Amino acid sequence: MPGRWRRAWLLGLLAACACDGNALAAVQPAAQPAAAAPSASLQVLHWWTSASERKAADLLAARLLEERIDWQDAAIPGGAGIGAGKVLKGRVLAGDAPEAAQMIGVSIAEWADLGLLLELDNVASAGNWQRFLFPSIDALIRHRRHTMAVPLGIHRVNSLFYNRALFARLKLAPPQSWREFEAVAARLRAAGVQPLAQSSEAWQVAALFENLVLINGPAFYRELFVRRSAAAAADPRTAEALTRLRIVKGWGRGQLEERGWTDVVGRFARGQAGMLIMGDWAKAELAEYGQAPERDYGCAAAPGTAGYHLYSVDTFAMFAGDYRHQGAQEKMARLLVTPALQADFNALKGAVPVRRDAEPARMDACARASWTTFARGAAVQAPSMVHRMATDEASRDAIIAELHRFFIDERATVEQAQRRLAALFRLFNLGTQGAPVAQDIDRGR
Numbered sequence: 001m002p003g004r005w006r007r008a009w010l011l012g013l014l015a016a017c018a019c020d021g022n023a024l025a026a027v028q029p030a031a032q033p034a035a036a037a038p039s040a041s042l043q044v045l046h047w048w049t050s051a052s053e054r055k056a057a058d059l060l061a062a063r064l065l066e067e068r069i070d071w072q073d074a075a076i077p078g079g080a081g082i083g084a085g086k087v088l089k090g091r092v093l094a095g096d097a098p099e100a101a102q103m104i105g106v107s108i109a110e111w112a113d114l115g116l117l118l119e120l121d122n123v124a125s126a127g128n129w130q131r132f133l134f135p136s137i138d139a140l141i142r143h144r145r146h147t148m149a150v151p152l153g154i155h156r157v158n159s160l161f162y163n164r165a166l167f168a169r170l171k172l173a174p175p176q177s178w179r180e181f182e183a184v185a186a187r188l189r190a191a192g193v194q195p196l197a198q199s200s201e202a203w204q205v206a207a208l209f210e211n212l213v214l215i216n217g218p219a220f221y222r223e224l225f226v227r228r229s230a231a232a233a234a235d236p237r238t239a240e241a242l243t244r245l246r247i248v249k250g251w252g253r254g255q256l257e258e259r260g261w262t263d264v265v266g267r268f269a270r271g272q273a274g275m276l277i278m279g280d281w282a283k284a285e286l287a288e289y290g291q292a293p294e295r296d297y298g299c300a301a302a303p304g305t306a307g308y309h310l311y312s313v314d315t316f317a318m319f320a321g322d323y324r325h326q327g328a329q330e331k332m333a334r335l336l337v338t339p340a341l342q343a344d345f346n347a348l349k350g351a352v353p354v355r356r357d358a359e360p361a362r363m364d365a366c367a368r369a370s371w372t373t374f375a376r377g378a379a380v381q382a383p384s385m386v387h388r389m390a391t392d393e394a395s396r397d398a399i400i401a402e403l404h405r406f407f408i409d410e411r412a413t414v415e416q417a418q419r420r421l422a423a424l425f426r427l428f429n430l431g432t433q434g435a436p437v438a439q440d441i442d443r444g445r
């Protein structure tokens with residue numbers, strides 16, 4: 001990146017950074033079993049703070065300790081990394097970058113362009129990563145032909161969970177289309193049950209909207225969220241998705257509060273709502289309530305999206321610093337993609353391995369459906385805008401804010417929201433002239 005762009009980017013970061021003291025959030029050692037004294041330590045910044053996420057992070061810490069690397073935990077609360085992104089910027093600007101950070105999707109390219117990340121080319125080529133990673137995962141961690149991040153797991157954001165006992169009692173089948181979704185919601189409401197557990201928190205509203213857009217297929221989804229085409233914003237399919245977003249809001253009868261995602265999962269687990277649409281990290285959290293897939297709840301693709309995979313891929317990037325930590329950072333990178341760690345970590349996290357040679361027979365039904373769908377390739381995959389897979393951070397924040405505004409303010413019409421999205425898209429694409437971005441994995445077309 002030329003110097004003047006880098007300076008402008010850093011100034012932009014400064015302006016966007018909410019340096020509220022969290023930037024220096026306490027770094028605590030993660031719970032670890034006894035093992036040989038560590039020979040190195042790595043500070044890891046991430047946003048896995050729920051009970052199930054904590055267990056998954058602790059597993060990584062324990063496995064690293066077996067390699068004599070001490071995981072210094074810097075966990076920043078906030079679903080979808082809302083807080084962690086800001087804290088990371090603040091820390092880097094203060095000259096206090098962690099050695100490793102959960103950094104996902106397009107944000108990898110943004111950081112890589114600043115020249116701050118450790119290139120993992122040697123590890124990736126020695127380990128022949130390209131041979132076993134899904135091609136779209138390989139594309140996601142590469143930037144300008146260099147490997148810039150380590151992939152951990154694939155989450156399916158278009159996951160529908162439904163309460164099995166309730167569905168059996170009311171003789172309901174999981175909805176497979178929008179029409180069926182509406183019909184099931186009406187039946188649940190008639191039985192006095194809230195149809196869908198949902199929060200009015202901005203990123204969760206936008207995540208629901210992504211699911212509604214995906215009903216029209218990954219190609220249209222990409223037009224809207226990856227290419228950010230003004231024509232797609234004006235398209236009747238966008239109008240339909242916005243209208244449906246309002247319809248789902250109506251099912252909440254004005255009771256939709258701004259809850260963290262773990263609370264939303266809790267409401268579903270306690271039977272306060274019949275269905276839940278969320279990334280499959282919810283599955284790991286449901287295990288905290290003693291609930292198991294197939295037995296207590298069923299899982300399926302969100303209505304109208306069977307056969308598609310709306311993904312959020314978790315990745316860690318390493319900060320280069322003065323290269324003192326490089327040996328340990330590379331060791332960590334090697335460990336994270338091993339078949340055993342991939343299988344164990346993703347089983348705890350609710351995600352699926354990034355490896356083509358994973359064993360679906362060892363997965364639960366939800367994970368197996370996710371992994372086999374993802375394995376069908378780019379044509380069925382859709383990168384989650386909310387989870388940074390589709391656009392740069394600034395565009396993502398602006399799109400989420402716009403969708404949230406539409407959701408909250410009933411006076412805003414569908415046409416207005418479409419016009420505002422189109423105007424935003426024109427603005428974003430001014431700089432790039434609509435050029436493909438890093439995660440535009442079908443950029444060959």
Ligand code: BGC
Pocket residue numbers: 047053078079080081155261279281312313314387
């Ligand atoms: C991450 C998940 C995480 C979820 C909720 C997503 O962006 O990919 O690992 O569990 O956010 O915070």
